[in-house]
Amino acid sequence: MVRQSLLFLCFGILALLIGEQNAWSQTVRAYVDRNPISVEETVRLVVEQQGQITEDSPSLSALEKDFDLLGNSQSSQTSIINGRTSTSKQWIITLAPKHAGNVTIPPITVGGQSSAPLVLTVQAATHGAKGKTGKDFFLEATVEPKDPYVQSQILYVLRLYHAVPLREGQIEDPQISQAVVERIGEDQSFETIRDGRRYQVIERRYLVVPQASGSLKIPSVLFSGKAPDGRRSRSMLDEMFGNRGGVFGGGVQTARLVRARSQELTLTVREIPPDMRGEAWLPARELSLTETWSTDSLDVQVGEPITRTITIHAKGITGEQLPELSFSENVLVKVYPDQPSITTTFDGSWAVGTREQKLALVPTQPGEVSIPEIRLRWWNLETHQSEEAVLPARSLTILGLSTTFKDKGNTVMPDMTLPSSSVAEQVQLSANTGQALPSFLLTQWPLMAGFFLVMWVLTLAGWWYDRRRVRNNLTLPKIQEKEQARASLRAVRESVKKACLENSPGHTREALLQWATVACRGNPQRSLGNVARKFSCSDQSQSEAQLAILDLDRNLYAAYQNIWDGKKFWTVVSPEMSNLETSKGVDRVKAHATLPDLYLHAGTS
Numbered sequence: 001m002v003r004q005s006l007l008f009l010c011f012g013i014l015a016l017l018i019g020e021q022n023a024w025s026q027t028v029r030a031y032v033d034r035n036p037i038s039v040e041e042t043v044r045l046v047v048e049q050q051g052q053i054t055e056d057s058p059s060l061s062a063l064e065k066d067f068d069l070l071g072n073s074q075s076s077q078t079s080i081i082n083g084r085t086s087t088s089k090q091w092i093i094t095l096a097p098k099h100a101g102n103v104t105i106p107p108i109t110v111g112g113q114s115s116a117p118l119v120l121t122v123q124a125a126t127h128g129a130k131g132k133t134g135k136d137f138f139l140e141a142t143v144e145p146k147d148p149y150v151q152s153q154i155l156y157v158l159r160l161y162h163a164v165p166l167r168e169g170q171i172e173d174p175q176i177s178q179a180v181v182e183r184i185g186e187d188q189s190f191e192t193i194r195d196g197r198r199y200q201v202i203e204r205r206y207l208v209v210p211q212a213s214g215s216l217k218i219p220s221v222l223f224s225g226k227a228p229d230g231r232r233s234r235s236m237l238d239e240m241f242g243n244r245g246g247v248f249g250g251g252v253q254t255a256r257l258v259r260a261r262s263q264e265l266t267l268t269v270r271e272i273p274p275d276m277r278g279e280a281w282l283p284a285r286e287l288s289l290t291e292t293w294s295t296d297s298l299d300v301q302v303g304e305p306i307t308r309t310i311t312i313h314a315k316g317i318t319g320e321q322l323p324e325l326s327f328s329e330n331v332l333v334k335v336y337p338d339q340p341s342i343t344t345t346f347d348g349s350w351a352v353g354t355r356e357q358k359l360a361l362v363p364t365q366p367g368e369v370s371i372p373e374i375r376l377r378w379w380n381l382e383t384h385q386s387e388e389a390v391l392p393a394r395s396l397t398i399l400g401l402s403t404t405f406k407d408k409g410n411t412v413m414p415d416m417t418l419p420s421s422s423v424a425e426q427v428q429l430s431a432n433t434g435q436a437l438p439s440f441l442l443t444q445w446p447l448m449a450g451f452f453l454v455m456w457v458l459t460l461a462g463w464w465y466d467r468r469r470v471r472n473n474l475t476l477p478k479i480q481e482k483e484q485a486r487a488s489l490r491a492v493r494e495s496v497k498k499a500c501l502e503n504s505p506g507h508t509r510e511a512l513l514q515w516a517t518v519a520c521r522g523n524p525q526r527s528l529g530n531v532a533r534k535f536s537c538s539d540q541s542q543s544e545a546q547l548a549i550l551d552l553d554r555n556l557y558a559a560y561q562n563i564w565d566g567k568k569f570w571t572v573v574s575p576e577m578s579n580l581e582t583s584k585g586v587d588r589v590k591a592h593a594t595l596p597d598l599y600l601h602a603g604t605s
Contacts, residue, residue, distance in 0.1 A: 028048070028108065028113040029047075029050075029116070030045060030048070031048075031347050031348050032044065032105070032120060033046065033188050034188070034203070036121035037123070038124075039097050039099065039124060042190040043095050043120065044092055044093070044094055044190070045094075046090055046091070046348075047110065048088055048089070048090050049110050050088045054112075056110055057091070059108065059110075063105065063106075066097060067095040067096060067097055067103075068095070070094040070095070071092075072092070074089065074090060074092070076090075077090070099122070103120045103121075104119055104120075105117060105118040105119075135163075136163050136258070137160070137162050137227070137260045138160075138161050139158065139160050139221065139223045139262040140159045141157070141262035141265060142156075142157045143208075144157075146267055147267065147269075148210060148267065149270045149271075149283050150269050150270065151209060151211065152209070152381060153350065154207070154208040154209070154267070155206075155207065156174065156205070156208045157204070157206075160203075161194070163198065165227065167228060169225025171204060172223075174206060174218060174221050176208060178212045179210045180211065180533075181206055181207075181529065182526075183206050184206065184346050184351060187204050188202075188203040188204075207351055210267075212269070213271040213272075215268060216266070216268070217264070218266070221262045222261050223258075223260045223261070223262075224257070224258070224259045226256065227256055228254070276377075276386055280323045280377070281379070282314070282317065282323070283316070283317070283379045284315060284316045284317045284378055284379070285350060285381050285382055286313075286316070287314040287376070287389055289310070289376050290311050291310045291391050292309045292311075293307070293309075299397045299399060300396065301398070301400075302399065302463065303364075303463060303466055306360075307358055307361070310374070311356045311357075312353075312355045312376065313352070313353075315347070315350055315351075318344045319342040319344040320353070320530075321353060322342070322353050322354075322355040325357060325374060332364060332365045332367050332398055333361050333369050334471070335361055337360075340356060341354075341355070341356040342355050342356075342523065361396075362467070362471075363396075363398040364467060365398065367398055369396040369398060371393060371395070372393055373391055373392050374391040375388050375389070488518045492518050493515060495514065496512055496515055496573075497570055498511075500566040500570035501567065501570065502566065503567070508566060509552065512531055512549070513525050515577070516531040528549050528552060532550055533546075535549070535573075545572055545576045548569050548572045549573065552564065552569065
């Protein structure tokens with residue numbers, strides 16, 4: 001009876017732990033796609049559940065106090081990164097604020113977990129832009145901040161306002177010299193009122209990273225499209241029968257061409273602060289450095305591997321811009337770093353980069369190991385001051401192999417040697433007392449000592465073999481992976497050569513992006529500007545290969561394409577590609593994939 005009660009108690013504790021683990025694996029976060037907004041505008045609130053997905057829906061009743069709920073949709077997503085599967089579910093709620101001010105969006109609860117509260121800045125109603133009141137279409141551009149630092153992120157936003165429906169249209173991407181431009185997120189749409197007239201707004205966002213200090217000019221951007229003009233073309237049947245009202249369909253509604261340009265903006269880019277020169281330049285709005293261990297105790301046995309996971313999380317910087325941390329080995333511990341997991345998300349205003357690095361630590365000898373602290377210095381764009389993210393030093397205790405033996409349930413600690421002096425003492429004691437000396441001391445102790453010596457040698461050989469097997473299992477896949485990476489680079493390089501010799505700029509762009517993706521170990525490269533950075537390996541501002549790639553990018557997206565010479569392009573770019581495919585070059589490409597060139601040379605501005 002007692003045994004059954006204990007069994008039920010164990011099952012109950014196990015179920016409770018599983019339930020708590022599922023609850024801990026759930027995370028709920030909420031964010032808005034724009035902040036601040038006008039009281040006349042709408043905003044989209046995104047509630048995201050990650051980890052253990054439930055069938056529950058978020059509770060939105062608390063939002064009705066400050067907002068009108070105009071719409072609600074949901075979507076699910078499953079992704080596999082480095083063999084790990086993650087699932088997320090999103091609810092998108094369109095909100096219209098009821099009043100101006102700093103409005104708090106309360107925590108949203110889903111499946112027992114709640115998000116953090118948000119503060120949305122709702123500005124008072126605007127009265128239209130000067131010179132644009134009453135227009136059917138106009139394009140506005142905003143930028144934040146207006147005085148950025150070199151190599152920091154600038155949020156450039158384009159908003160197309162249209163009071164009449166659009167049949168088709170296109171907004172060109174901004175072309176900014178001495179800056180890297182990357183489009184982020186999908187186009188957003190909302191409604192607003194300007195001078196009593198309701199407009200539909202299409203919003204597009206870009207991240208702009210200036211490469212030099214001084215004056216930065218952002219030229220105007222053109223929108224071109226078609227809109228209905230309210231007239232209808234008469235059909236052939238209407239013409240034959242003289243039908244003015246359009247009995248046979250009324251003809252096809254005609255369209256007019258519409259164009260709009262945004263205003264030109266000029267910014268002043270600050271230099272790198274003097275005390276931050278000569279080291280990695282990390283301008284961010286938030287940055288944290290955390291670690292986790294695969295074991296609760298840092299007391300480990302020789303040959304027993306443990307995993308240390310170090311995560312860098314930064315707001316206002318992409319995952320590719322976060323630096324690779326260096327780790328020193330110790331005589332007692334071997335360190336095997338895994339391929340880092342690099343991700344970049346968008347919180348509605350800024351890019352959020354994450355770099356997760358896993359390290360396999362294999363103790364090789366007993367003793368005490370001091371793991372030094374890790375310091376990462378960065379520049380806070382909010383306070384305009386340098387800060388340090390620190391992981392404290394750790395002490396790792398490595399225990400030797402156990403020499404205890406089990407004999408019928410009792411633990412016996414064998415004595416590896418039996419000094420000859422002990423035998424002499426036993427002989428003398430026996431002579432004095434008249435007792436017989438135990439026979440095993442005279443005949444068996446050398447045999448016992450030899451037996452334990454052989455067992456110790458066998459244990460040492462087994463430990464050496466296991467250590468060698470662990471090392472081979474960790475190093476052989478890395479060697480094979482490096483060889484496969486080189487072979488893939490050469491194969492894709494031939495595709496780039498073929499497209500260049502065919503004089504096809506479009507195919508050359510696709511092949512070059514595919515080459516850079518393979519070089520970055522599967523990290524997708526979506527713009528030629530990112531590819532150009534892979535070729536910057538000297539102190540010069542831009543190499544000849546960079547200029548050729550950037551010229552190809554401008555030619556592809558220009559309104560009128562210039563004559564492009566594919567053979568000349570291949571002659572300029574191929575030597576550098578060949579150099580990057582050597583053993584040192586592959587390592588250099590990987591370094592550029594995790595840490596762009598503009599961060600490797602933070603000492604210059």
